[in-house]
């Protein structure tokens with residue numbers, strides 16, 4: 060039987076922090092009450108907040124230069140599920156994981172579902188992969204996949220996406236995420252209009268195979284691995300495709316997939332307005348698609364995104380049903396610690412956005428009282444909502460301090476013994 064952190068250890072560690080938690084929660088409650096905010100309302104909403112863990116994120120990531128695998132690397136989707144379950148056991152905010160195929164392929168998906176259920180995690184959107192050639196693959200994706208100039212290659216990519224839908228149905232998923240690397244490195248290498256025609260032709264074939272209650276998430280990205288043009292490069296192209304495909308097609312926002320300084324929260328606002336916001340791949344970045352830990356570089360940006368999400372749910376925006384997922388690469392930290400910290404930072408941005416006085420903000424905006432409006436919004440961001448996040452975890456049976464419990468458990472050392480080192484990464488990115 061593989062090791063699982065005993066719930067008793069969570070209890071023991073929580074006892075050490077319980078008195079301070081009670082005091083801090085009460086103090087924040089009094090402070091929020093003075094601002095007309097009921098802390099309990101926020102805590103209940105935060106406790107219901109969930110973000111999915113990327114299965115490809117629990118193994119150590121790397122760059123094209125190098126990858127430095129850590130101890131106890133997951134060897135298969137079964138090991139990945141254990142790590143995903145541990146993240147949820149301590150944070151109580153990640154009940155699902157988002158698998159990637161063929162990286163997470165197995166022979167028996169019923170066995171996989173049984174194992175996941177036993178571990179207390181479910182499956183969110185499935186991700187297809189036509190940005191790498193697999194051993195034994197007939198036709199290469201070197202020059203593209205769903206938008207390749209050759210019909211046979213497009214058909215091969217369509218078939219893979221349909222296979223991912225079929226696997227997802229066995230796992231209980233309700234969405235397919237399609238990110239393609241298709242693009243060009245030289246002006247003239249491809250016809251910028253025709254490649255979009257081919258992309259739509261292929262996606263129509265994928266769309267036609269979506270079960271009635273499924274959605275397809277189109278993920279745009281400015282560049283990399285293509286460095287002159289990318290077929291689905293921005294939210295406008297993604298929205299054009301979603302509207303051309305049909306009501307099940309939505310636009311997924313990966314925070315790292317935009318040019319530096321792009322106003323991502325405004326893109327989110329527009330996609331919500333169009334009723335086509337699929338959801339997110341949360342991460343952080345300073346330069347390109349750095350896939351750094353969510354909230355680690357620009358937590359104010361993350362807060363501004365959640366401000367648009369809370370505003371949308373406050374005004375009951377039609378079709379507003381975003382899926383929240385992390386998408387990160389952990390090159391120098393323990394992936395489990397990074398994913399726990401990142402899940403908590405998404406909850407933090409959500410809680411901060413919930414305490415913004417939206418009525419006063421709307422009034423100040425209407426009056427063009429710029430400074431008051433800005434400070435009313437900023438008041439949410441500067442509030443330390445840590446006691447609310449801890450309270451939500453505590454009430455859910457989790458840890459007041461997940462990383463402290465994780466370290467006290469020696470989980471990584473124990474997994475290093477259980478999981479003999481594997482050569483090469485099984486998350487397949489590097």
Ligand code: LRH
Pocket residue numbers: 115186238278280313340348386488
């Ligand atoms: C592309 C991306 C996509 C995944 C991949 C692992 O950059 O964000 O979402 O398929 O990373």
Ligand code: MN
Pocket residue numbers: 238278313340386
């Ligand atoms: Mn992504």
